[in-house]
Amino acid sequence: MHHSFERIVLHLDLNYFFAQAEELRKPELKCKPVVVCVYSGRTPTSGAVGTSNYLARALGIKSGQPIFQAQQKATPETVFLPVDIQYYKIISIQVMEILKSHSDSFESGGVDEAFIEITQACKGNYKKAKELAEEIKKDLLQKTGLICSIGIAPNKLLAKIASDFQKPDGLTILEPFQVQKFINPLSVSVISGIGPKTAEHLKELHVEKVSELAKLQKSVLIQEFGNAKGDFLFQAAQGLDESPVQESSEHQQFSRMTTLKKDSKNLTELIEVSIPLMNELCARCQKENIFFKTISIVLVSTKLESFTKAKTVLAPTHDLKIFQQTVQSLFSDFLKLHTDFTARRLGISVSHFSSSFKPSLSEKQRTLNEF
DNA sequence: CCCTCGATCAC
DNA sequence: CCTCATATCGAGGG
Numbered sequence: 001m002h003h004s005f006e007r008i009v010l011h012l013d014l015n016y017f018f019a020q021a022e023e024l025r026k027p028e029l030k031c032k033p034v035v036v037c038v039y040s041g042r043t044p045t046s047g048a049v050g051t052s053n054y055l056a057r058a059l060g061i062k063s064g065q066p067i068f069q070a071q072q073k074a075t076p077e078t079v080f081l082p083v084d085i086q087y088y089k090i091i092s093i094q095v096m097e098i099l100k101s102h103s104d105s106f107e108s109g110g111v112d113e114a115f116i117e118i119t120q121a122c123k124g125n126y127k128k129a130k131e132l133a134e135e136i137k138k139d140l141l142q143k144t145g146l147i148c149s150i151g152i153a154p155n156k157l158l159a160k161i162a163s164d165f166q167k168p169d170g171l172t173i174l175e176p177f178q179v180q181k182f183i184n185p186l187s188v189s190v191i192s193g194i195g196p197k198t199a200e201h202l203k204e205l206h207v208e209k210v211s212e213l214a215k216l217q218k219s220v221l222i223q224e225f226g227n228a229k230g231d232f233l234f235q236a237a238q239g240l241d242e243s244p245v246q247e248s249s250e251h252q253q254f255s256r257m258t259t260l261k262k263d264s265k266n267l268t269e270l271i272e273v274s275i276p277l278m279n280e281l282c283a284r285c286q287k288e289n290i291f292f293k294t295i296s297i298v299l300v301s302t303k304l305e306s307f308t309k310a311k312t313v314l315a316p317t318h319d320l321k322i323f324q325q326t327v328q329s330l331f332s333d334f335l336k337l338h339t340d341f342t343a344r345r346l347g348i349s350v351s352h353f354s355s356s357f358k359p360s361l362s363e364k365q366r367t368l369n370e371f
Numbered sequence: 372c373c374c375t376c377g378a379t380c381a382c
Numbered sequence: 383c384c385t386c387a388t389a390t391c392g393a394g395g396g
Binding site: 050063111112113195196197229294296307309310311312 | 374375378
Binding site for chain 1: 383384385386387388389390391392393
Protein backbone atom coordinates (compact mmCIF):
# COMPACT_ATOMS: atom_id res chain seq x y z
CA MET A 1 0.00 0.00 0.00
CA HIS A 2 1.97 3.03 -1.18
CA HIS A 3 -0.62 5.60 -0.19
CA SER A 4 -0.67 6.51 3.44
CA PHE A 5 -3.78 8.43 4.25
CA GLU A 6 -4.50 9.25 7.85
CA ARG A 7 -6.68 6.52 9.24
CA ILE A 8 -10.44 6.69 9.28
CA VAL A 9 -12.27 4.17 11.45
CA LEU A 10 -16.01 3.65 11.68
CA HIS A 11 -17.79 2.11 14.66
CA LEU A 12 -21.35 0.92 14.34
CA ASP A 13 -23.59 0.16 17.27
CA LEU A 14 -27.01 -1.42 16.88
CA ASN A 15 -29.07 0.57 19.36
CA TYR A 16 -31.00 -1.42 22.01
CA PHE A 17 -30.34 -4.39 19.78
CA PHE A 18 -32.20 -7.28 21.43
CA ALA A 19 -35.29 -5.15 21.94
CA GLN A 20 -35.04 -3.70 18.45
CA ALA A 21 -34.83 -7.20 17.01
CA GLU A 22 -37.98 -8.16 18.91
CA GLU A 23 -39.74 -5.07 17.55
CA LEU A 24 -38.70 -6.16 14.10
CA ARG A 25 -40.66 -9.41 14.23
CA LYS A 26 -43.52 -7.91 16.23
CA PRO A 27 -43.99 -4.32 15.07
CA GLU A 28 -46.86 -3.80 17.51
CA LEU A 29 -44.23 -3.81 20.28
CA LYS A 30 -42.78 -0.55 19.03
CA CYS A 31 -45.29 1.56 20.93
CA LYS A 32 -44.74 -0.30 24.21
CA PRO A 33 -41.92 -0.57 26.71
CA VAL A 34 -40.04 -3.77 25.85
CA VAL A 35 -37.73 -5.57 28.27
CA VAL A 36 -35.64 -8.47 27.01
CA CYS A 37 -34.72 -10.68 29.94
CA VAL A 38 -32.02 -13.22 30.73
CA TYR A 39 -33.90 -15.55 33.04
CA SER A 40 -31.70 -17.70 35.25
CA GLY A 41 -34.40 -20.30 35.89
CA ARG A 42 -33.93 -20.25 39.66
CA THR A 43 -37.32 -18.65 40.31
CA PRO A 44 -39.84 -17.38 37.77
CA THR A 45 -38.49 -13.84 38.10
CA SER A 46 -34.83 -14.33 38.85
CA GLY A 47 -32.42 -13.03 36.25
CA ALA A 48 -31.32 -9.76 34.72
CA VAL A 49 -32.39 -7.36 32.03
CA GLY A 50 -30.48 -7.94 28.79
CA THR A 51 -31.70 -4.88 26.91
CA SER A 52 -34.72 -2.62 27.00
CA ASN A 53 -36.09 -0.28 24.38
CA TYR A 54 -36.25 3.47 24.90
CA LEU A 55 -39.81 3.48 26.20
CA ALA A 56 -38.71 1.05 28.91
CA ARG A 57 -35.59 3.08 29.64
CA ALA A 58 -37.83 6.08 30.22
CA LEU A 59 -39.32 4.08 33.09
CA GLY A 60 -35.85 3.54 34.51
CA ILE A 61 -35.47 -0.01 33.22
CA LYS A 62 -32.00 -0.69 31.90
CA SER A 63 -29.48 -3.44 31.13
CA GLY A 64 -28.11 -5.47 33.97
CA GLN A 65 -30.92 -4.66 36.34
CA PRO A 66 -32.50 -7.53 38.29
CA ILE A 67 -35.78 -8.53 36.62
CA PHE A 68 -37.82 -8.09 39.77
CA GLN A 69 -36.69 -4.46 39.96
CA ALA A 70 -37.67 -3.94 36.35
CA GLN A 71 -41.10 -5.38 37.13
CA GLN A 72 -41.55 -2.91 39.94
CA LYS A 73 -40.87 -0.04 37.55
CA ALA A 74 -42.96 -1.45 34.74
CA THR A 75 -46.32 -0.11 33.62
CA PRO A 76 -49.16 -2.55 32.81
CA GLU A 77 -48.44 -2.35 29.08
CA THR A 78 -44.75 -3.23 29.51
CA VAL A 79 -43.78 -6.38 27.65
CA PHE A 80 -41.22 -8.79 29.11
CA LEU A 81 -39.61 -11.25 26.71
CA PRO A 82 -36.95 -13.92 27.11
CA VAL A 83 -33.71 -13.50 25.11
CA ASP A 84 -33.55 -15.37 21.84
CA ILE A 85 -29.87 -15.26 20.99
CA GLN A 86 -30.21 -17.59 18.00
CA TYR A 87 -32.58 -15.16 16.32
CA TYR A 88 -30.45 -12.11 17.13
CA LYS A 89 -27.41 -13.82 15.67
CA ILE A 90 -29.11 -14.40 12.36
CA ILE A 91 -29.94 -10.71 12.13
CA SER A 92 -26.49 -9.74 13.32
CA ILE A 93 -24.83 -11.74 10.54
CA GLN A 94 -26.85 -9.86 7.93
CA VAL A 95 -25.77 -6.55 9.46
CA MET A 96 -22.13 -7.53 9.57
CA GLU A 97 -22.22 -8.63 5.93
CA ILE A 98 -23.47 -5.20 4.93
CA LEU A 99 -20.73 -3.55 6.95
CA LYS A 100 -18.02 -5.76 5.53
CA SER A 101 -19.10 -4.93 2.00
CA HIS A 102 -18.19 -1.28 2.63
CA SER A 103 -14.91 -1.82 4.43
CA ASP A 104 -11.16 -2.21 4.05
CA SER A 105 -11.13 -4.44 7.11
CA PHE A 106 -13.62 -5.56 9.73
CA GLU A 107 -13.62 -6.33 13.43
CA SER A 108 -16.59 -7.68 15.32
CA GLY A 109 -17.30 -6.38 18.81
CA GLY A 110 -20.02 -8.85 19.68
CA VAL A 111 -23.48 -9.33 18.16
CA ASP A 112 -24.42 -5.67 18.25
CA GLU A 113 -21.32 -3.72 17.29
CA ALA A 114 -18.35 -3.66 14.96
CA PHE A 115 -15.47 -1.55 13.68
CA ILE A 116 -14.52 -1.13 10.06
CA GLU A 117 -11.45 0.55 8.66
CA ILE A 118 -12.53 2.88 5.83
CA THR A 119 -9.26 4.70 5.20
CA GLN A 120 -8.79 3.35 1.70
CA ALA A 121 -12.47 3.18 0.84
CA CYS A 122 -12.71 6.93 1.56
CA LYS A 123 -9.18 7.86 0.48
CA GLY A 124 -8.63 9.51 3.84
CA ASN A 125 -11.41 11.96 3.14
CA TYR A 126 -13.91 12.69 5.92
CA LYS A 127 -16.52 14.06 3.55
CA LYS A 128 -16.51 10.72 1.76
CA ALA A 129 -16.60 8.98 5.13
CA LYS A 130 -19.74 10.85 6.08
CA GLU A 131 -21.39 9.88 2.80
CA LEU A 132 -20.37 6.28 3.35
CA ALA A 133 -21.86 6.29 6.85
CA GLU A 134 -25.12 7.67 5.51
CA GLU A 135 -25.13 5.01 2.84
CA ILE A 136 -24.52 2.29 5.40
CA LYS A 137 -27.36 3.57 7.57
CA LYS A 138 -29.69 3.68 4.59
CA ASP A 139 -28.58 0.26 3.39
CA LEU A 140 -29.05 -1.21 6.84
CA LEU A 141 -32.51 0.24 7.29
CA GLN A 142 -33.61 -0.86 3.87
CA LYS A 143 -32.25 -4.39 4.04
CA THR A 144 -32.93 -5.20 7.70
CA GLY A 145 -35.22 -2.51 9.11
CA LEU A 146 -32.71 -1.69 11.85
CA ILE A 147 -31.40 1.66 13.04
CA CYS A 148 -27.93 2.19 14.43
CA SER A 149 -25.50 4.79 15.70
CA ILE A 150 -22.29 5.38 13.83
CA GLY A 151 -19.09 7.07 14.94
CA ILE A 152 -16.29 8.05 12.60
CA ALA A 153 -12.86 9.03 13.87
CA PRO A 154 -9.11 8.55 13.38
CA ASN A 155 -9.00 5.37 15.48
CA LYS A 156 -11.08 2.74 17.28
CA LEU A 157 -10.96 4.40 20.67
CA LEU A 158 -12.44 7.62 19.29
CA ALA A 159 -14.83 5.97 16.85
CA LYS A 160 -16.41 4.13 19.76
CA ILE A 161 -16.72 7.30 21.81
CA ALA A 162 -18.26 9.00 18.79
CA SER A 163 -20.84 6.27 18.12
CA ASP A 164 -21.89 6.46 21.74
CA PHE A 165 -22.28 10.24 21.60
CA GLN A 166 -25.63 10.35 19.78
CA LYS A 167 -28.16 7.58 20.36
CA PRO A 168 -30.34 6.22 19.00
CA ASP A 169 -29.93 6.60 15.25
CA GLY A 170 -26.91 8.88 15.54
CA LEU A 171 -24.00 9.85 13.34
CA THR A 172 -21.01 11.55 14.93
CA ILE A 173 -17.93 12.49 13.01
CA LEU A 174 -14.72 13.37 14.74
CA GLU A 175 -12.03 14.79 12.51
CA PRO A 176 -8.45 14.85 13.76
CA PHE A 177 -8.42 18.63 14.30
CA GLN A 178 -11.51 18.38 16.54
CA VAL A 179 -10.36 15.52 18.71
CA GLN A 180 -8.78 17.17 21.71
CA LYS A 181 -11.50 19.81 22.09
CA PHE A 182 -14.16 17.14 21.75
CA ILE A 183 -12.82 14.71 24.33
CA ASN A 184 -11.35 17.14 26.89
CA PRO A 185 -14.62 17.99 28.67
CA LEU A 186 -15.94 14.39 28.63
CA SER A 187 -15.93 12.10 31.65
CA VAL A 188 -13.10 9.57 31.62
CA SER A 189 -15.82 6.91 31.76
CA VAL A 190 -16.51 7.38 28.05
CA ILE A 191 -13.23 5.60 27.37
CA SER A 192 -13.81 1.93 26.72
CA GLY A 193 -11.53 0.23 29.22
CA ILE A 194 -12.28 2.63 32.06
CA GLY A 195 -14.95 0.98 34.15
CA PRO A 196 -16.29 1.81 37.61
CA LYS A 197 -13.16 0.67 39.45
CA THR A 198 -10.71 2.60 37.33
CA ALA A 199 -12.95 5.67 37.35
CA GLU A 200 -13.06 5.56 41.14
CA HIS A 201 -9.30 5.16 41.36
CA LEU A 202 -8.85 8.15 39.02
CA LYS A 203 -11.29 10.19 41.07
CA GLU A 204 -9.05 9.70 44.07
CA LEU A 205 -6.30 11.28 41.98
CA HIS A 206 -8.68 14.19 41.29
CA VAL A 207 -9.22 13.07 37.73
CA GLU A 208 -12.77 12.98 36.38
CA LYS A 209 -12.53 14.52 32.95
CA VAL A 210 -10.32 13.53 30.03
CA SER A 211 -8.53 16.89 30.17
CA GLU A 212 -7.51 16.12 33.76
CA LEU A 213 -6.32 12.67 32.80
CA ALA A 214 -4.19 14.22 30.07
CA LYS A 215 -2.31 16.24 32.69
CA LEU A 216 -0.98 13.19 34.51
CA GLN A 217 2.49 11.97 33.70
CA LYS A 218 2.95 8.56 32.19
CA SER A 219 5.17 7.51 35.10
CA VAL A 220 2.39 8.36 37.56
CA LEU A 221 -0.18 6.39 35.59
CA ILE A 222 2.10 3.38 35.37
CA GLN A 223 2.83 3.68 39.08
CA GLU A 224 -0.89 3.68 39.86
CA PHE A 225 -2.28 1.26 37.29
CA GLY A 226 0.60 -0.93 36.21
CA ASN A 227 2.40 -1.08 32.92
CA ALA A 228 -0.23 -2.01 30.38
CA LYS A 229 -3.12 -0.05 31.82
CA GLY A 230 -1.00 2.98 32.70
CA ASP A 231 0.29 3.16 29.19
CA PHE A 232 -3.19 2.71 27.78
CA LEU A 233 -4.59 5.54 29.92
CA PHE A 234 -1.76 7.84 28.94
CA GLN A 235 -2.39 7.29 25.25
CA ALA A 236 -6.18 7.39 25.58
CA ALA A 237 -6.14 10.78 27.31
CA GLN A 238 -4.68 12.15 24.12
CA GLY A 239 -7.11 10.36 21.91
CA LEU A 240 -4.35 8.08 20.68
CA ASP A 241 -4.93 4.44 19.77
CA GLU A 242 -2.91 2.55 17.20
CA SER A 243 -4.67 -0.77 17.50
CA PRO A 244 -5.61 -2.09 14.06
CA VAL A 245 -9.06 -3.04 12.88
CA GLN A 246 -8.76 -6.80 12.63
CA GLU A 247 -10.61 -9.88 13.72
CA SER A 248 -9.13 -11.11 16.97
CA SER A 249 -7.06 -14.14 16.09
CA GLU A 250 -8.04 -17.37 17.77
CA HIS A 251 -10.31 -18.14 20.67
CA GLN A 252 -8.48 -18.01 23.98
CA GLN A 253 -11.04 -19.76 26.14
CA PHE A 254 -14.53 -21.16 26.27
CA SER A 255 -16.69 -20.98 29.35
CA ARG A 256 -20.18 -21.82 30.51
CA MET A 257 -21.84 -20.64 33.65
CA THR A 258 -25.12 -21.45 35.27
CA THR A 259 -27.22 -20.47 38.24
CA LEU A 260 -28.17 -23.29 40.58
CA LYS A 261 -31.86 -23.98 41.06
CA LYS A 262 -31.01 -24.36 44.72
CA ASP A 263 -27.92 -23.18 46.58
CA SER A 264 -25.57 -26.05 47.31
CA LYS A 265 -22.39 -27.03 49.10
CA ASN A 266 -22.55 -30.64 48.07
CA LEU A 267 -19.90 -32.06 45.75
CA THR A 268 -22.22 -34.51 44.03
CA GLU A 269 -24.78 -31.80 43.31
CA LEU A 270 -22.18 -29.42 41.95
CA ILE A 271 -20.80 -32.11 39.66
CA GLU A 272 -24.26 -33.03 38.46
CA VAL A 273 -24.97 -29.44 37.46
CA SER A 274 -21.57 -29.20 35.80
CA ILE A 275 -22.00 -32.22 33.56
CA PRO A 276 -24.11 -30.55 30.87
CA LEU A 277 -21.69 -27.61 30.86
CA MET A 278 -18.73 -29.92 30.41
CA ASN A 279 -20.53 -31.83 27.68
CA GLU A 280 -21.17 -28.64 25.78
CA LEU A 281 -17.65 -27.32 26.14
CA CYS A 282 -16.15 -30.65 25.21
CA ALA A 283 -18.39 -31.06 22.19
CA ARG A 284 -17.44 -27.61 21.00
CA CYS A 285 -13.74 -28.32 21.35
CA GLN A 286 -14.05 -31.67 19.62
CA LYS A 287 -16.05 -30.14 16.79
CA GLU A 288 -13.51 -27.38 16.29
CA ASN A 289 -10.63 -29.77 16.86
CA ILE A 290 -9.32 -27.71 19.75
CA PHE A 291 -7.31 -29.16 22.60
CA PHE A 292 -7.13 -27.43 25.96
CA LYS A 293 -4.56 -27.55 28.70
CA THR A 294 -6.18 -25.57 31.49
CA ILE A 295 -9.49 -26.34 33.16
CA SER A 296 -11.04 -23.89 35.62
CA ILE A 297 -14.04 -23.77 37.84
CA VAL A 298 -15.75 -20.63 39.07
CA LEU A 299 -17.99 -20.64 42.09
CA VAL A 300 -20.21 -17.76 43.09
CA SER A 301 -21.32 -17.73 46.70
CA THR A 302 -24.74 -16.88 48.04
CA LYS A 303 -23.25 -13.44 48.80
CA LEU A 304 -22.25 -13.15 45.12
CA GLU A 305 -18.53 -13.31 45.80
CA SER A 306 -16.73 -15.36 43.20
CA PHE A 307 -13.85 -17.76 43.44
CA THR A 308 -11.89 -19.56 40.79
CA LYS A 309 -9.66 -22.58 40.83
CA ALA A 310 -7.73 -23.97 37.91
CA LYS A 311 -5.63 -26.94 36.96
CA THR A 312 -3.33 -27.31 33.99
CA VAL A 313 -3.00 -30.82 32.64
CA LEU A 314 0.28 -32.09 31.28
CA ALA A 315 -0.87 -32.64 27.72
CA PRO A 316 -3.55 -30.77 25.77
CA THR A 317 -6.77 -32.75 25.71
CA HIS A 318 -10.45 -32.66 24.83
CA ASP A 319 -11.27 -35.97 26.37
CA LEU A 320 -14.49 -35.89 28.38
CA LYS A 321 -13.26 -38.37 30.99
CA ILE A 322 -10.13 -36.39 31.78
CA PHE A 323 -12.19 -33.23 31.79
CA GLN A 324 -14.71 -34.65 34.26
CA GLN A 325 -12.07 -36.09 36.56
CA THR A 326 -10.22 -32.80 36.66
CA VAL A 327 -13.34 -30.78 37.36
CA GLN A 328 -14.30 -33.19 40.10
CA SER A 329 -10.97 -32.83 41.81
CA LEU A 330 -11.13 -29.05 41.49
CA PHE A 331 -14.52 -28.94 43.19
CA SER A 332 -13.38 -31.43 45.76
CA ASP A 333 -10.23 -29.43 46.58
CA PHE A 334 -12.22 -26.25 46.74
CA LEU A 335 -14.82 -27.60 49.14
CA LYS A 336 -12.12 -29.04 51.40
CA LEU A 337 -10.58 -25.59 51.56
CA HIS A 338 -13.80 -23.62 52.04
CA THR A 339 -15.87 -25.79 54.34
CA ASP A 340 -18.50 -23.12 55.01
CA PHE A 341 -19.00 -22.25 51.34
CA THR A 342 -22.44 -22.32 49.73
CA ALA A 343 -22.67 -21.93 45.97
CA ARG A 344 -25.33 -19.96 44.09
CA ARG A 345 -23.81 -20.16 40.63
CA LEU A 346 -21.04 -22.15 39.05
CA GLY A 347 -19.05 -22.06 35.86
CA ILE A 348 -16.52 -24.13 33.97
CA SER A 349 -13.96 -22.90 31.52
CA VAL A 350 -11.25 -24.35 29.31
CA SER A 351 -8.27 -22.43 27.99
CA HIS A 352 -4.67 -22.59 26.75
CA PHE A 353 -5.67 -24.03 23.44
CA SER A 354 -3.62 -25.83 20.85
CA SER A 355 -4.89 -27.12 17.55
CA SER A 356 -3.45 -30.58 17.84
CA PHE A 357 -2.41 -33.04 20.45
CA LYS A 358 1.24 -32.47 21.24
CA PRO A 359 2.92 -33.54 24.42
CA SER A 360 4.42 -30.48 26.06
CA LEU A 361 8.13 -30.28 26.63
CA SER A 362 7.68 -30.92 30.32
CA GLU A 363 5.54 -33.92 29.47
CA LYS A 364 8.22 -35.37 27.19
CA GLN A 365 10.75 -34.66 29.89
CA ARG A 366 8.63 -36.38 32.48
CA THR A 367 8.04 -39.37 30.23
CA LEU A 368 11.77 -39.68 29.68
CA ASN A 369 12.43 -39.42 33.39
CA GLU A 370 10.06 -42.26 34.10
CA PHE A 371 12.23 -44.69 32.17
C1' DC B 372 9.09 -18.71 31.38
C1' DC B 373 5.00 -21.34 33.56
C1' DC B 374 0.99 -21.83 36.76
C1' DT B 375 -2.74 -20.08 39.75
C1' DC B 376 -5.89 -16.78 41.17
C1' DG B 377 -8.21 -12.55 41.62
C1' DA B 378 -9.54 -8.18 39.37
C1' DT B 379 -11.43 -5.62 35.86
C1' DC B 380 -14.00 -4.74 31.79
C1' DA B 381 -17.80 -4.94 28.76
C1' DC B 382 -21.32 -7.66 26.10
C1' DC C 383 -30.46 -10.63 45.54
C1' DC C 384 -27.97 -9.71 40.40
C1' DT C 385 -27.03 -13.09 33.47
C1' DC C 386 -23.55 -14.81 30.97
C1' DA C 387 -19.09 -15.07 28.19
C1' DT C 388 -14.49 -13.70 27.37
C1' DA C 389 -10.02 -11.14 27.15
C1' DT C 390 -6.38 -9.40 29.56
C1' DC C 391 -3.36 -8.11 33.31
C1' DG C 392 -0.75 -8.33 37.54
C1' DA C 393 0.90 -10.47 41.62
C1' DG C 394 2.76 -14.18 43.79
C1' DG C 395 4.99 -18.48 43.66
C1' DG C 396 7.74 -21.50 41.19
